[in-house]
Amino acid sequence: MDQDNLEVVPQAMMDELRKLSEGEYNPEDLWEIIYGDGFSPEIRQWYRSTTKRKVSTTDAQLRLIKHIWLNEPQFTVAKPKKWIVRTISVDFNDSHLYVVGGYVPFNVTRDKSLATRFNTKEQAERWNNPNTEVVEVEE
Structure with a gap:
């Protein structure tokens, strides 16, 4: 994805994404990441707000998979x-x-x-x- 088209997200979400990419998680864990209690609150909040904006759940999940496991940046940190x-x-x-x-x-x-x-x-x-x-x- 072009750097100019990356979605701007809070630092806390980027930290969660980084921890997931460095951890022993894989795409099969996505359900737990999105819906699990206390596991990734920032990602869960982003996912819920994204799907409320009429973005398909498949597209939102694909963006997470690309960013976390395929090393294809989809997000960038909001400038302070x-x-x-x-x-x-x-x-x-x-x-x-x-x-x-x-x-x-x-x-x-x-x-x-x-x-x-x-x-x-x-x-x-x-x-x-x-x-x-x-x-x-x-x-």
């Missing part, structure tokens, strides 16, 4: 996201100001690379006010 706080409007230099610090008193900078990166949107929203906005950025 962070959140920053910036001004809504730009200044006279056409630049946003970004919150730096994440503690009181806080500073601002025009350099986006120096902006404090919060792990969750909720953390960033604590520093939000009517003149700023919370923006998602790649790490």
Whole structure:
């Protein structure tokens, strides 16, 4: 599968897929992997959500088999996201100001690379006010 067409999944699912490919499992174990209690919760969740999106169960199972046992990547890890706080409007230099610090008193900078990166949107929203906005950025 082309790298651009890989499905983006959470790191936890990729960890489960890696453990299965390194373990002593084979395609006959797929039923247990998908439906077994506590065996692979991320894979089970992906499978259920995929089949709810009207993807055939056969296609979903085939993707797992290709990825785990045939060494044909079907998935890639979601890039970690962070959140920053910036001004809504730009200044006279056409630049946003970004919150730096994440503690009181806080500073601002025009350099986006120096902006404090919060792990969750909720953390960033604590520093939000009517003149700023919370923006998602790649790490």
